[in-house]
Amino acid sequence: MTDTRIADIRVTPIAFSDPPLRNNAGCHQPYALRSIIEVETEGGIVGLGETHAGKELLDGMTDLAPRLIGMDVTDLNGLWAHARRALWPMPDPRVQLRVVAGIEVAMWDAYGKATDRRVCDLLGGQMRKTAPFSAYLFYKFAKHAGSDTADMWGEVATPEQLVNEAHTLVDQHGFRSFKVKAGVLPPDEEIAGLEALREAFPNAPLRLDPNGGWHLHTTLDLLPRLDGLVQYLEDPTHGIPAMATVQAATEIPLATSMCITSDADLPEGISRKAAQVILSDHHYWGGLQATRELARICAIWGVGLSMHSNSHLGISLAAMAHLAVSLPHLSYDCDTHYPWQTDEVIEGGKLRFDKGALTLPEGPGLGVTLDRDALKRLHQNYLDCGYTERDDASEMRKHRPDWQYAHPRF
Ligand code: GKR
Ligand code: MG
Numbered sequence: 229m230t231d232t233r234i235a236d237i238r239v240t241p242i243a244f245s246d247p248p249l250r251n252n253a254g255c256h257q258p259y260a261l262r263s264i265i266e267v268e269t270e271g272g273i274v275g276l277g278e279t280h281a282g283k284e285l286l287d288g289m290t291d292l293a294p295r296l297i298g299m300d301v302t303d304l305n306g307l308w309a310h311a312r313r314a315l316w317p318m319p320d321p322r323v324q325l326r327v328v329a330g331i332e333v334a335m336w337d338a339y340g341k342a343t344d345r346r347v348c349d350l351l352g353g354q355m356r357k358t359a360p361f362s363a364y365l366f367y368k369f370a371k372h373a374g375s376d377t378a379d380m381w382g383e384v385a386t387p388e389q390l391v392n393e394a395h396t397l398v399d400q401h402g403f404r405s406f407k408v409k410a411g412v413l414p415p416d417e418e419i420a421g422l423e424a425l426r427e428a429f430p431n432a433p434l435r436l437d438p439n440g441g442w443h444l445h446t447t448l449d450l451l452p453r454l455d456g457l458v459q460y461l462e463d464p465t466h467g468i469p470a471m472a473t474v475q476a477a478t479e480i481p482l483a484t485s486m487c488i489t490s491d492a493d494l495p496e497g498i499s500r501k502a503a504q505v506i507l508s509d510h511h512y513w514g515g516l517q518a519t520r521e522l523a524r525i526c527a528i529w530g531v532g533l534s535m536h537s538n539s540h541l542g543i544s545l546a547a548m549a550h551l552a553v554s555l556p557h558l559s560y561d562c563d564t565h566y567p568w569q570t571d572e573v574i575e576g577g578k579l580r581f582d583k584g585a586l587t588l589p590e591g592p593g594l595g596v597t598l599d600r601d602a603l604k605r606l607h608q609n610y611l612d613c614g615y616t617e618r619d620d621a622s623e624m625r626k627h628r629p630d631w632q633y634a635h636p637r638f
Contacts, residue, residue, distance in 0.1 A: 230271025254624030275338025279330030332515030411441025
C-alpha cells in the first residue's frame, strides 16, 4: 500500500452558476459558493472533499490544515482532536463541523483510492444498489436581477408553473417524489401548489419545507389541509419547542434540517419529540462517520433519517450517495439541489440520475476525479464575483426593493 500520511491539503473556494431560486430568506444569487478540498498523501494519492465556503470556514481551513500534515488519512480521531484545538471556540459553532466535514470526506476518498476500495465499502458496505433522491421544487424568478434573459425554467410562481417544473425534473431525472421549498408565497398559494402536484402525480410522495417561515398558530391552523397530502412536513415553524407543539398536535411526521442540526440538539430534540425525521447533512454533522453515528442514534430512538442539501456539485453528491447506499437506516429519498446546477468540477461532467436514483460513480474512493481546468475556471468565478458569503436577502432586494427579511413571515 502507498504511504497514506498527509503531505499536503489544498482548499480552493469556487463559485458556480445558480438560478434565482426563492426561499424564506430571499433569493439565490447568480453564484453559489463552495470549497474544494484536496488531501494529498505522501504516496501521491489525492482525496477530494467539498463543503461550504464562507470566510469563517475558509479561515478555519487555514488554521486546521497545516496541523494535519503527517497524520494518516485513517486517523479520524486525530482530525477531531486537531479540529477541537484549532477551531473551538469559533463565533459560529456550525462552521467547525463544516470544516471538519470537508476534510474528513477527502480523507475517506484518499484512503479508498490508496487501497482500491470504494468509500461505501469503507463505511461498512453497500446496503442498497442506488442512492434515492427526490425532486427539489422551488418557486423562482425568471431571471436574475439585472439580467436580460430568462433561464430555461422561466418564472415559477403559480401551481401550474410548479407542476411544469416538476414535469421537467421528472423528464430529465426520473424523480418519484417531490419536495417543495415553501415559506415564499402565502401558505394558501403554496398548498394550492401541492394540491396541483397531487393531481398531476397522484402516487408521488410530497413534502413541504417552509424553512421555519410559518408562525406556530399558522402551522397549527394548516395541519388539517396538509394531513394526507404530505409524506412529511419539514420545519414549518422555528425552534424545538414550537416544532414539538406541532408534532404533538398531528400525525403528520415533522422533519427537520433546522432545529436538530448537531449533537448538541439531539437530547432536547428527541426527548421533546420535536420531529419524527432528522434530515442529516454530512456537511453539517462533521462528515460521513458522524452521520453514520447519527443514523444509529436515530434508529435506536425510532426517528426517521433522510438527507438535507444546499447548492452543491458532484464531489458532495458522490459523498452523499456513498453515505446513502451504506446507511443501514435511511427512511426517505434524499434531498439534492444538484439538478439546478449546470457547472461541474469533476471529470466527465455531471453525474446522472436514473429513475431519480444515483448509481455510484465507478472507481475507488468516491469514484470521482477533479477536472483541474474546471476548478481553475470556477475559482476565477469566485475571485471575479466578489462574494464571500451567501446573501439571499440582499439578492432578494434587487428583485423587490421593499422586501424585508421576516422569520416567521406568515
Ligand atoms: O437553497 O434555498 C435553498 C434552501 O432553502 C437551503 O438553503 C436549505 O438549507 O434546502 C435547504 C432546506 O432544506 O432547508
Ligand atoms: Mg429544510
